[in-house]
Amino acid sequence: MCQHTPTCPTAAQPDREAAKPLTRSEVQGWTLLCNGxxxxxxxxxxxxxxxxxxxxxxxxxxGAAA
Structure with missing residues (x-):
């Protein structure tokens, strides 16, 4: 799905949130990343x-530290 160079992390990788955003809905509060x-x-x-x-x-x- 990702066409960036270098490619973004896949949805299966632990750093999947580092993928580039494709679209965003401010009202609904979500972002679609290029890895799906x-x-x-x-x-x-x-x-x-x-x-x-x-x-x-x-x-x-x-609280404060003692």
Missing amino acids: VLLFDDTGELLPDGQIIAPHRPVAAT
């Missing part, structure tokens, strides 16, 4: 094979 991954603003993903990747944004630290 649908990346959501909450960091969840829908892969081309239908696999769902749960949101994985970092957890913010709360």
Whole structure:
């Protein structure tokens, strides 16, 4: 699917989110990457094979260190 040089990571690779965006919907909160991954603003993903990747944004630290 990707025609970039060098090619973007495939949807099966761990760095799949590094692929270049093709289109974006600000209102619905998603970006379609050139490897077919649908990346959501909450960091969840829908892969081309239908696999769902749960949101994985970092957890913010709360409270002060003692």
